[in-house]
Every structure is written in structure tokens, then in C-alpha cells.
Amino acid sequence: MTILIEQSDHFGAEVEAKTEPINERELVLDGGFLIPQTNSFGHMFRAYNDAGSERREGVENFYRKNHTYQSVDFVKKMREEYAKLNRVEMSIWECCELLNEVVDESDPDLDEPQIEHLLQTAEAIRRDYPDEDWLHLTGLIHDRKLLEKLHFLYHKHLPVWLNADLGKVLNLPSFGGLPQWAVVGDTFPVGCRFDESIVHHKYFKENPDYNNPAYNTKYGIYSERCGLNNVMMSWGHDDYMYLVAKENSTTLPSAALFIIRYHSFYALHREGAYKHLLNDEDVENLKWLHIFNKYDLYSKSKVRIDVERVKPYYLSLIEKYFPAKLKW
């Protein structure tokens, strides 16, 4: 692991010290994660229009439905319905195991069951931030702010890598059996204009809100810097899992909840659209989302995880950060 921090007399062999300006230092908090050039099918990641990709047609069909049906009225109905959390009681790990049954139709980069994806993401961060390294670092780094960030990244974020996609159980019968277009895929605000940078934007023409003058302007029903908390996002696993975490009194910090809630909002975190809706806290949290996204997207691979081998480690983490049973 290479961590770039200010020169000091206290470094041991584990840390390679370099002088970097503050903003550059933030960029390397991803533990030096190397981004692969191609996905497990040999294509670029998120190449939605790559004619050679065997998943392209299915993914495009998915977005045709998703963009047609995700409207203000639909999102309001879903938020109200799922806020009841009256369907199932179970632990985080039980939820992970249920995801053995869910393959994500919106994803051009992965066709494995979602439990693989959760653990691939978590294992990728664990490789970059093994426990022992953390212990070394506490003795070595005297930059308090950086130390707090690393602590946050490792100890507080690891459960988030696991969590963000758990909401995909919405697809299973006991959680309402929602169609995939209401569970997975990139998310976007409803109630204001659909930005051109959203994948397969053309299918919004079929959306009832597309021609509604109350909803099709830059701000629509929102106002400048109103904060994402006041924005309705298209309904899916992100908002659902945020709700589950919040209503079950999670101890995860604000940035972790932000990651869970907006990790599919690629128009914002990849394309930079909708920035006019962010408040100061959103702007700060967005930095953490960028780090999360590297692990989430680029860890997708055909290399299967031995679930039973890693289970004890994740069970111990889950025990530390979550109640034994949550309401879903």
C-alpha cells in the first residue's frame, strides 16, 4: 500500500512519504487501487453503446422500461409503501445470502449473482487496507485530519461496501417482487429535467413527466442548492437501503449514508450534472462517493469469492456496526 502524505521524521518502512498538495492527497485515499482497462467480458466498463457487448441489448431494454416508468408519482408511491418496513426481519448477512438469487439486468459489466459483487467490492478494499496496516499507521501518521480520514475509510466504510447493493432484494417475492427497472440501474432525480448525460436518455421521451412543464425545467420543483435530501431520486435499491439503514438506527456516519443513497447517481458523480442541487454537506460527501465508486465498479470480475472462507470476517464487522436483526 502506498499512501502519499507530508514528509515527517516519523515514518517507518510501511509508509512511502511524499510531499503533495492537499487536493492531490485526497485523490490517493483510495489506497492506490489500480483501475483495470477492461471488464470481465473484455470490453470497456459501462460501455452502454458497445455493439460487440453480449449484454448490450438486455441492458438497453432495461433502460427503456426504467426511463418510461420512473416518474414523480411512481417514486412518491414507492417511498410511502416501503417506509413501512413491514415485510421481513433479518440480519445483514442473511440479506447478503439472499442476493445469491439476484442477477442484475442493468449491468453491462457483470452477470454473476449479486452476493459475488458485494464481496468482490469489499475484498478489493480489504486488500488495499488490511487491518494490520491500519494499526501501523496510527503510530506513524501525525496529521490528525488524514488519520481521521483513513480511520473513516477503513473502519466506517467497509460495512458500506457491503451495504450499498443489499437493497436489490426488492426484486425477491417476499420484498414485493419489484421488476428490475424499479430496483437496479443508474438513478436520477425526478421532478426536474432529465439530464442528457443519463445513459440511454432517449427513452425519457416516453416518461409522463417529460412533457410536464412543472417537471421539465432545470430546477423543476427544486431550488438552487436545496440539498439532495430534498430531491426525489428514481426508486431503487439505493433509496430503499438508505431507508432501511436509517430507520434501523444505524451508527454509520453521514458520508456512508450518502454513499448508500447516491452510489447509482452516475449523472452526478461521473458526469458532474445536477451540481446546482447540492448543498455544502453533499459536496463534502461526494468526495467519499468517488472513492467508493472505484471499488464498486472496477472490482467486478469473473474471479469467484469463497463465501464460506470470508464469512467469519464479515460477520464480525456486521456485528460491530449493525443490530442483530433489522426491519426490511
Ligand SMILES: O[C@H]1[C@H](O)[C@@H](O)[C@H](O)[C@@H](O)[C@@H]1O
Ligand atoms: O447496473 C448498475 C448496478 O449494478 C449497480 O448496482 C448500480 O448501483 C449502478 O448504478 C447500475 O448502473
Ligand SMILES: [Fe+2]
Ligand atoms: Fe448499486
Ligand SMILES: [Fe+2]
Ligand atoms: Fe455495487
